[in-house]
Amino acid sequence: MTRKVSLKDIAAAVGVSTALVSYVLNNKKEGRINKVVAEKIRSTALAMNYRTNQIAKSLKTNRTHTIGLILADISNPFSAALARVIEDEADKHHYTVIFGSSDENPEKYRKILDALVNRQADGLILSPPEHAEPQITDLQQQQIPFVLIDRYFPGMETNYIVLDNYKAAFEVTQHLIDCGHKRIGMINYASSLFHLTERTRGYLAALTKNKIPFIPDYLQQVNVTDLKADTEKAVHNLLQHSAPAAAILFGSNVIAMHAVKYINQQQYIIPDNVALACFDETDAFDLFYAPLTCIKQPIREMGQLAVKMLLENIEHNNTPLKQITLDGELMVRASTRMSDV
Amino acid sequence: MTRKVSLKDIAAAVGVSTALVSYVLNNKKEGRINKVVAEKIRSTALAMNYRTNQIAKSLKTNRTHTIGLILADISNPFSAALARVIEDEADKHHYTVIFGSSDENPEKYRKILDALVNRQADGLILSPPEHAEPQITDLQQQQIPFVLIDRYFPGMETNYIVLDNYKAAFEVTQHLIDCGHKRIGMINYASSLFHLTERTRGYLAALTKNKIPFIPDYLQQVNVTDLKADTEKAVHNLLQHSAPAAAILFGSNVIAMHAVKYINQQQYIIPDNVALACFDETDAFDLFYAPLTCIKQPIREMGQLAVKMLLENIEHNNTPLKQITLDGELMVRASTRMSDV
């Protein structure tokens, strides 16, 4: 490998000190430098195809201009969309993104986090899995700026930006009730993550509010590790119940996708046999004969605010914590449209 | 910010040199170090919650263990899936991924590339946009290891791993012909990118092979910048033609998505009114009444091979160029299923 050209090479070529080259190339001490010399430095840098070694610069300045991003799974449309927004926003501020997917696995999450911290990311945007509290505490102790996105731990004092999942779940359940349904099932993840339990809580609250007795069988839990099979079983349990569910709310678009495929296979007609609704928008449903009513998350806003909050924390030491809860948008579509009875 | 603990701190605490600490923590000079001392170093490092500063290490070793990845758009399912595979494979080898989306914009691509190179990525996996040849030449001159993925420039001697787009397009067109169609349209990007022109070439070759005269109106071009409108116009041109197309091949899943939505809106029945096929698989079609026949790309294999090739190039200086062309898989589905006439 031909050695890369360094400040020293330029300095030697021009006949000045590396300090001067550094000043010029970084536009420090504007005007206080001889224009002719400055110009000569600039042109030689260009001619020699100089590229600053960010690693060296980072070591000295203690800034990498890098944001670490951990999401559940970058190939999931929700994560991918979020990643894209974050990338764009980071780029605007001349930050680059390093990322990793946790697969909701605490151990994997811990390892990725370690890698990002060791690489001296200036700050982190995290969508933590269950049991990630110790790592959060760690970051706090090390005083590494971070903001949680999509989820947070209610007991912990951190920056976060999340959906009002309780409210969203309440609204969509209320919508199902308004459609005339009483036997409303929910399929959600078996998880202690707050954003998910909030969804269940919202569902239950809407039932209570409307004086609809809750039937435990109607709340079905599924595991991420075995999602397809679990979901199919859950759908089966709901629809083959002695008092079959007339409507189902899914805790995420991924659950919904598995469920709808199965429901379709079983030849149920939506919404006539069963009305459906879910969290998160996906274009996967756009072409379906009964596009799913869903809670649309403000992904763009979430991502942009997350980056903004993070950069504030990176740039100012004592930024107060910010905890933002955004409203989802109920998108009513054909899967809950009342037939004209 | 409480200063981070460094090798020096550990050395001071234990009462040895930083050199020794470094050796122990990196498992260098195994066995040639006093076990008691080594153990003491390890335990103090743990107690002090030491984390190596990768930036400093990188500056010295000239290795960042980072892979730079540039794709068209991380939020596109094809890119996202590829990114995920690459992340997993990189992780296996203890590499971290920095990424950026080019949006098929050469200028944006150049800027991202610059950022990744300046950050001293050990190597790059690139899906270059049009007119990226100068940047390729640049990388070659700087002897930065890289492999192209999904696309390449036939005139340039680089590592690459791509689909056999000509063959795939030929096959899927032949399939449409075998279904009894003669009036076959194609909607492809107006682009000089080789992988796209190959798709057109394969389409044309299949027509010729089957002695079907090519009607210029049947080949419609669309621009990424105005994709939705262009695609709708293209579909309109094909289906409102004096001799309307009976089948359409789409150059990508994104084009297909726009087209199918529009075709659906216009109440055409698939495949009876028009048969459809496209490149790339998407689960967006899984729930559609006529899932699209498509060419499935071996994404997993592509990503894994790309990382493998790249790491070989990073680790060994004179690795010979490798140029891999993989076959796609024709997935025949309802959008081209012959009705039982």
Added chain:
DNA sequence: CTGAAAGCGCTTACAG
């Protein structure tokens, strides 16, 4: 078995 020392490529207070 261990340490002193140089150096990776930058930045920046300080001196002149």
Added chain:
DNA sequence: CTGAAAGCGCTTACAG
């Protein structure tokens, strides 16, 4: 207006 020098936190050949 410019430069000598220290130092960021590591690694590693060399010496003992």
